[in-house]
Amino acid sequence: MDSLSLRERQKEKRRTRIYHVAIDLFKHNGFQATTATDIAKASNVSRGTFFNYYPYKEAVLLDYGSQIMGRLREHAEARLREGEAPVRVLEEIWAKLAEESGQERDLIPPLAYEVMNPSPERARTAYQALPLSRVIELILAPMQQAGQLRSDLSLQRMSNLIADTYLIIALRWSAYGTERSLAEEMRLTLNFLMEGVLKR
Missing domain, CATH: 1.10.357.10 (Tetracycline Repressor, domain 2)
Structure with missing residues (x-):
């Protein structure tokens, strides 16, 4: 039970990091110019991981x-x-x-x-x-x-x-x-x- 809640907390932490990095990139580089790959790279996750959390930009x-x-x-x-x-x-x-x-x-x-x-x-x-x-x-x-x-x-x-x-x-x-x-x-x-x- 504890390991599950720990896993969920880690997932939520990762999602939060991806979110903040993405919004920061949108504000600085523009929404259209920012790609999912840019967000994934800046968040230190794979492109596939980004799409696990957000199915589209x-x-x-x-x-x-x-x-x-x-x-x-x-x-x-x-x-x-x-x-x-x-x-x-x-x-x-x-x-x-x-x-x-x-x-x-x-x-x-x-x-x-x-x-x-x-x-x-x-x-x-x-x-x-x-x-x-x-x-x-x-x-x-x-x-x-x-x-x-x-x-x-x-x-x-x-x-x-x-x-x-x-x-x-x-x-x-x-x-x-x-x-x-x-x-x-x-x-x-x-x-x-x-x-x-x-x-x-």
């Missing part, structure tokens, strides 16, 4: 995005427990997400592409790893219970639409840029979206 980014989503969910839950207004919590989450995305502008396109991957399996994996819509659903739920949201769309549908819009705006900003910061683009977008989901 983009899967590393899913771990990266998943960690961001975890932090956003924890923040949202804490703020809602404190009694903060859901709209304010959503604004905070939106701003934090824009800040994270803005800092790592080159990682947005490949991460966004995974969510829209032509392979249904990879798209599903990305969607599950990046549950932004579920974080938004958590925040909007009290508003729905209070009758503040429109009733002709489900809470899940509205949350998905908001999350999908974030993805498209972030992708467009990353690829083409605008005179506005991503945070400002997102603030304007969120104001527009909330007009669409609030009960009239």
Whole structure:
């Protein structure tokens, strides 16, 4: 039993090392320029070992995005427990997400592409790893219970639409840029979206 847990700890340690090395290489050399072989070599593992942990290079980014989503969910839950207004919590989450995305502008396109991957399996994996819509659903739920949201769309549908819009705006900003910061683009977008989901 102890040897199994030791083996599992070693595997987790190796995965963590590969992850950190990969993210570091992506940030310094660019995602497209970094190969699985580069990551394996810098992590002191074989290429085959890399693929044992990550079936494709983009899967590393899913771990990266998943960690961001975890932090956003924890923040949202804490703020809602404190009694903060859901709209304010959503604004905070939106701003934090824009800040994270803005800092790592080159990682947005490949991460966004995974969510829209032509392979249904990879798209599903990305969607599950990046549950932004579920974080938004958590925040909007009290508003729905209070009758503040429109009733002709489900809470899940509205949350998905908001999350999908974030993805498209972030992708467009990353690829083409605008005179506005991503945070400002997102603030304007969120104001527009909330007009669409609030009960009239």
